[in-house]
Amino acid sequence: MTFPNNFTWGVATSSYQIEGAVNEDGRGQSIWDDFCDTPGKIIDGSSGAAACDHYHLWQDDIKLIKSLNANAYRFSIAWPRVLPDGTGRVERRGLDFYDKLVDGLLEAGIEPYATLYHWDLPSALQYRGGWANRDIAEWFADYASLMARTLGDRVTQWMTINEPWCVSFLSHEIGEHAPGLRNGKLARQAAHHTLLAHGRAMQAVRACASQPAKVGIVLNYEPCLPFDANNPDDIEAARLADVQDPFHGWFTCPVFHSYYSPELMAQSGTDAPNIQPGDMALIAQHNDFLGINNYTVGRYRLQNGQPVRVRNQSAEHTLMDWEVAPEGLHSLLMRLHQETRGKVPMYVTENGSSFADQLVSTDGTSRIHDERRAAYLLGHVEATHQAIQKGVDVRGYFAWSLMDNFEWAKGYQQWFGIVHVDYATQKRTIKDSGWAFKKLASRD
Numbered sequence: 052m053t054f055p056n057n058f059t060w061g062v063a064t065s066s067y068q069i070e071g072a073v074n075e076d077g078r079g080q081s082i083w084d085d086f087c088d089t090p091g092k093i094i095d096g097s098s099g100a101a102a103c104d105h106y107h108l109w110q111d112d113i114k115l116i117k118s119l120n121a122n123a124y125r126f127s128i129a130w131p132r133v134l135p136d137g138t139g140r141v142e143r144r145g146l147d148f149y150d151k152l153v154d155g156l157l158e159a160g161i162e163p164y165a166t167l168y169h170w171d172l173p174s175a176l177q178y179r180g181g182w183a184n185r186d187i188a189e190w191f192a193d194y195a196s197l198m199a200r201t202l203g204d205r206v207t208q209w210m211t212i213n214e215p216w217c218v219s220f221l222s223h224e225i226g227e228h229a230p231g232l233r234n235g236k237l238a239r240q241a242a243h244h245t246l247l248a249h250g251r252a253m254q255a256v257r258a259c260a261s262q263p264a265k266v267g268i269v270l271n272y273e274p275c276l277p278f279d280a281n282n283p284d285d286i287e288a289a290r291l292a293d294v295q296d297p298f299h300g301w302f303t304c305p306v307f308h309s310y311y312s313p314e315l316m317a318q319s320g321t322d323a324p325n326i327q328p329g330d331m332a333l334i335a336q337h338n339d340f341l342g343i344n345n346y347t348v349g350r351y352r353l354q355n356g357q358p359v360r361v362r363n364q365s366a367e368h369t370l371m372d373w374e375v376a377p378e379g380l381h382s383l384l385m386r387l388h389q390e391t392r393g394k395v396p397m398y399v400t401e402n403g404s405s406f407a408d409q410l411v412s413t414d415g416t417s418r419i420h421d422e423r424r425a426a427y428l429l430g431h432v433e434a435t436h437q438a439i440q441k442g443v444d445v446r447g448y449f450a451w452s453l454m455d456n457f458e459w460a461k462g463y464q465q466w467f468g469i470v471h472v473d474y475a476t477q478k479r480t481i482k483d484s485g486w487a488f489k490k491l492a493s494r495d
């Protein structure tokens with residue numbers, strides 16, 4: 052596989068999943084601290100309080116990223132570390148942490164890709180309604196301005212919100228993520244507000260960064276595919292499922308076409324979001340790129356004329372019970388290329404797999420032979436490569452994740468890292484998938 056010369060080979064993480072140090076240097080409380088404190092919310096009763104202790108080990112982690120030959124690192128900024136109350140008082144020590152991290156990355160020749168929001172909302176803002184309060188668009192814009200003023204002389208790649216579907220539907224309707232609500236109306240309103248916040252943050256970053264900034268959003272997708280690609284009924288089922296697909300309908304449509312899917316709006320009835328004049332234009336501003344997070348697909352069959360999601364028993368599944376289907380990423384890239392008329396560069400900002408690992412020690416050297424994760428990685432990189440060959444403007448691939456970490460409601464019971472973390476000692480060990488990544492990222 053030959054990739055374009057300037058292709059970005061990155062690894063990705065997020066603040067709450069790796070930083071730990073939740074009570075240090077004036078960091079404010081986040082909704083994930085609260086959620087983890089609520090019995091029954093996290094499968095193993097754990098939290099991100101210590102996680103990978105990246106807050107203290109960041110210098111070693113930069114060396115680790117370098118040793119993988121990654122030329123980019125996608126990380127997120129913890130809003131409550133820099134604005135403990137969400138608005139107002141700035142915590143200088145929090146800003147210093149990201150200042151040093153960015154300097155360290157640049158010194159190591161690694162390009163920083165900063166995500167402004169990867170789910171750790173300051174609790175103080177949740178008390179004011181959180182994502183369900185329209186004011187959050189302005190709170191977020193102020194926070195984005197602060198970060199662009201602080202880092203915008205060195206960071207040129209900015210991502211506003213990671214997976215707004217999770218921020219809204221998974222967290223406000225399904226209740227699996229913080230703040231753990233189950234209210235369809237609130238979820239739809241929160242979704243609309245994530246996009247308003249995205250629009251306002253793009254404006255803020257462009258206005259406040261002293262270097263020309265590239266700004267975009269990161270959307271997650273599970274492409275709808277037929278259970279049997281040769282069965283016309285299944286093909287029809289996948290088509291019907293796609294028409295109702297929330298990832299496209301609530302997010303791609305507004306961001307790139309300035310409207311919510313009419314089918315989803317009609318289905319929502321009185322739960323449909325309130326939209327004010329000017330909102331859709333703000334949401335559909337020019338994105339410098341689109342970040343795509345993809346892990347799996349949905350398979351569909353037709354039952355009584357309706358699409359029904361089924362498990363493809365004969366396919367390989369990860370520990371998350373997600374079907375391994377690189378063709379899904381390929382078809383997604385082709386489809387988004389068409390939808391954006393080839394005008395929006397794309398990055399695969401997250402892709403990876405969770406499998407249980409075994410540390411094998413021989414002669415004092417530890418190895419993790421994670422063949423399945425390595426094969427997943429290669430399969431999806433190949434799918435990306437095929438899309439590029441067909442003319443899709445994919446600028447980079449970020450492996451999720453740099454290292455094993457706190458997997459939200461699944462606690463420490465899932466392992467997405469291409470680097471193993473021993474949480475007792477914080478020792479990092481590169482897995483075979485990490486060595487495979489290194490080979491891909493090394494151009495020699």
Ligand code: IFM
Binds near residue numbers: 344458
């Ligand atoms: O760990 C998460 C990440 O925070 C967001 N995207 C999906 C990953 C795996 O579930």
